[in-house]
Amino acid sequence: MQRRGWLLCCLLVALPSALRAGHELGPAFEPDARVRTKRRPDLEWDWGHTFTRVTVDNQRVSTVLSHLLRYNFTLPRVQLQRGLVYMGAASRLRRVVHDALSGRPIKVGIVGGSVSWGQGSSVRGVTDWFSVLGHYL
Known part of the structure:
Protein backbone atom coordinates (compact mmCIF):
# COMPACT_ATOMS: atom_id res chain seq x y z
CA MET A 1 0.00 0.00 0.00
CA GLN A 2 2.87 2.35 0.79
CA ARG A 3 4.44 1.63 -2.59
CA ARG A 4 1.24 2.64 -4.41
CA GLY A 5 1.17 5.96 -2.58
CA TRP A 6 4.78 6.61 -3.54
CA LEU A 7 4.11 5.76 -7.19
CA LEU A 8 1.03 7.97 -7.25
CA CYS A 9 3.01 10.82 -5.76
CA CYS A 10 5.74 10.43 -8.41
CA LEU A 11 3.14 10.36 -11.15
CA LEU A 12 1.43 13.52 -9.90
CA VAL A 13 4.77 15.33 -9.75
CA ALA A 14 6.01 14.13 -13.14
CA LEU A 15 2.79 14.30 -15.17
CA PRO A 16 2.46 18.10 -15.59
CA SER A 17 6.00 18.47 -16.94
CA ALA A 18 5.51 15.40 -19.12
CA LEU A 19 2.35 16.89 -20.60
CA ARG A 20 4.16 20.13 -21.37
CA ALA A 21 6.84 18.14 -23.17
CA GLY A 22 4.25 16.07 -25.04
CA HIS A 23 6.47 15.31 -28.00
CA GLU A 24 8.56 13.02 -25.80
CA LEU A 25 5.53 10.87 -24.90
CA GLY A 26 4.26 10.46 -28.45
CA PRO A 27 1.42 11.93 -30.48
CA ALA A 28 -1.27 11.14 -27.88
CA PHE A 29 0.17 13.84 -25.61
CA GLU A 30 1.03 16.30 -28.36
CA PRO A 31 -0.43 19.73 -27.50
CA ASP A 32 -1.03 20.58 -31.18
CA ALA A 33 -4.37 19.02 -32.21
CA ARG A 34 -3.36 18.80 -35.87
CA VAL A 35 -0.38 16.61 -35.02
CA ARG A 36 -2.37 14.57 -32.50
CA THR A 37 -5.19 13.75 -34.93
CA LYS A 38 -3.08 13.43 -38.07
CA ARG A 39 -3.91 10.39 -40.17
CA ARG A 40 -1.13 7.88 -40.01
CA PRO A 41 -1.06 4.76 -42.22
CA ASP A 42 0.34 2.67 -39.35
CA LEU A 43 -2.91 3.21 -37.41
CA GLU A 44 -5.30 2.45 -40.27
CA TRP A 45 -6.91 -0.96 -40.76
CA ASP A 46 -8.66 -3.03 -43.38
CA TRP A 47 -12.15 -4.05 -42.23
CA GLY A 48 -12.67 -6.24 -45.29
CA HIS A 49 -9.67 -8.32 -44.33
CA THR A 50 -10.93 -8.52 -40.74
CA PHE A 51 -14.28 -10.03 -41.73
CA THR A 52 -13.18 -12.35 -44.56
CA ARG A 53 -13.76 -15.50 -42.50
CA VAL A 54 -17.13 -14.46 -41.04
CA THR A 55 -20.10 -15.77 -43.01
CA VAL A 56 -23.86 -15.48 -42.62
CA ASP A 57 -26.06 -17.73 -44.80
CA ASN A 58 -22.97 -18.77 -46.80
CA GLN A 59 -22.23 -15.14 -47.66
CA ARG A 60 -19.10 -13.41 -46.47
CA VAL A 61 -19.88 -10.43 -44.28
CA SER A 62 -17.04 -8.55 -45.99
CA THR A 63 -18.88 -8.94 -49.32
CA VAL A 64 -22.34 -8.07 -48.01
CA LEU A 65 -21.10 -4.98 -46.16
CA SER A 66 -18.37 -4.02 -48.64
CA HIS A 67 -19.80 -0.54 -49.34
CA LEU A 68 -19.74 0.22 -45.60
CA LEU A 69 -16.37 -1.40 -44.95
CA ARG A 70 -14.68 0.68 -47.66
CA TYR A 71 -15.51 3.89 -45.77
CA ASN A 72 -12.35 5.90 -45.15
CA PHE A 73 -12.47 7.08 -41.54
CA THR A 74 -10.98 10.49 -40.81
CA LEU A 75 -9.84 9.45 -37.34
CA PRO A 76 -7.15 6.83 -36.79
CA ARG A 77 -8.24 3.43 -35.50
CA VAL A 78 -6.76 4.08 -32.05
CA GLN A 79 -8.82 7.23 -31.55
CA LEU A 80 -11.99 5.50 -32.74
CA GLN A 81 -11.36 2.65 -30.31
CA ARG A 82 -11.02 5.13 -27.44
CA GLY A 83 -14.72 5.85 -27.86
CA LEU A 84 -15.64 2.21 -27.25
CA VAL A 85 -15.78 0.76 -23.77
CA TYR A 86 -16.67 -2.82 -24.64
CA MET A 87 -17.61 -4.11 -28.06
CA GLY A 88 -19.06 -7.35 -26.70
CA ALA A 89 -19.33 -10.78 -28.18
CA ALA A 90 -20.12 -11.05 -31.87
CA SER A 91 -22.72 -13.82 -31.45
CA ARG A 92 -25.62 -11.39 -30.95
CA LEU A 93 -24.50 -9.27 -33.89
CA ARG A 94 -24.30 -12.39 -36.07
CA ARG A 95 -27.84 -13.32 -35.06
CA VAL A 96 -29.17 -9.83 -35.90
CA VAL A 97 -27.36 -9.79 -39.27
CA HIS A 98 -28.69 -13.29 -39.99
CA ASP A 99 -32.24 -12.17 -39.16
CA ALA A 100 -31.89 -9.06 -41.32
CA LEU A 101 -30.55 -11.06 -44.28
CA SER A 102 -33.40 -13.55 -43.83
CA GLY A 103 -35.94 -10.76 -44.13
CA ARG A 104 -37.10 -10.95 -40.53
CA PRO A 105 -37.90 -7.67 -38.82
CA ILE A 106 -35.22 -6.29 -36.50
Missing part, protein backbone atom coordinates in the same frame (compact mmCIF):
# COMPACT_ATOMS: atom_id res chain seq x y z
CA LYS A 107 -35.36 -3.48 -33.97
CA VAL A 108 -32.71 -0.79 -33.81
CA GLY A 109 -32.65 1.60 -30.87
CA ILE A 110 -30.51 4.64 -30.25
CA VAL A 111 -29.33 6.41 -27.16
CA GLY A 112 -28.03 9.88 -27.61
CA GLY A 113 -28.70 13.54 -27.79
CA SER A 114 -28.32 16.08 -30.56
CA VAL A 115 -26.97 13.69 -33.18
CA SER A 116 -29.72 11.11 -32.70
CA TRP A 117 -32.29 13.93 -32.71
CA GLY A 118 -31.04 15.03 -36.12
CA GLN A 119 -29.26 18.21 -35.10
CA GLY A 120 -27.48 19.73 -38.08
CA SER A 121 -29.32 17.68 -40.70
CA SER A 122 -31.03 19.52 -43.52
CA VAL A 123 -34.41 17.79 -43.04
CA ARG A 124 -34.96 16.19 -39.64
CA GLY A 125 -36.64 12.81 -40.00
CA VAL A 126 -35.37 12.42 -43.56
CA THR A 127 -31.67 13.24 -43.81
CA ASP A 128 -30.50 12.60 -40.24
CA TRP A 129 -28.36 9.49 -39.79
CA PHE A 130 -30.93 7.39 -37.96
CA SER A 131 -33.64 8.04 -40.56
CA VAL A 132 -31.22 7.18 -43.36
CA LEU A 133 -30.30 3.95 -41.55
CA GLY A 134 -33.97 3.15 -40.94
CA HIS A 135 -34.86 3.66 -44.61
CA TYR A 136 -31.86 1.53 -45.62
CA LEU A 137 -32.95 -1.33 -43.38
